[in-house]
Amino acid sequence: MxxxxxxxxxxxxxxxxxxxxxxxxxxxxxxxxxxxxxxxxxxxxxxxxxxxxxxxHLRWEPRAVTYLVLGGTVAALALTGAAAYSIL
Known part of the structure; x- marks a missing residue:
């Protein structure tokens, strides 16, 4: 680009x-x-x-790299949600 x-x-x-x-x-x-x-x-x-x-540059990477980053993001969001829920 x-x-x-x-x-x-x-x-x-x-x-x-x-x-x-x-x-x-x-x-x-x-x-x-x-x-x-x-x-x-x-x-x-x-x-x-x-x-x-x-x-x-994820737009030009192989889809496997994009899915790996997406999986890590989902895992981080899940852990953050679980931590916030456990505080309540």
Whole structure:
């Protein structure tokens, strides 16, 4: 990928981060918590996938590497959820 492609991805990530900040600072979180939370989470997942695909070059790797990274991510999320649940 050339610099132009990286620049486009950077601008998209910047726009999504700005959208998250706008949701947070406009008071939408206070008035409608769950829809605002869902929107922020969706934007976060889109940003994470964009970073993994383009900046970590997973888009051009063999699928086995992508599945390995995805499996590790799922395992980390499961362990985090289990740890948070055990605290309650």
């Amino acid at each position: 050339d610099w132009k492609g990286y620049t486009v991805i950077y601008v998209v990530l910047f726009a999504f981060a700005t959208a998250q900040a706008v949701v947070e600072f406009t008071g939408l979180v206070d008035s409608a918590y769950w829809p605002a939370f869902a929107l922020i989470m969706v934007l976060s997942v889109v940003k994470a996938v964009g970073v993994a695909a383009y900046y970590q």
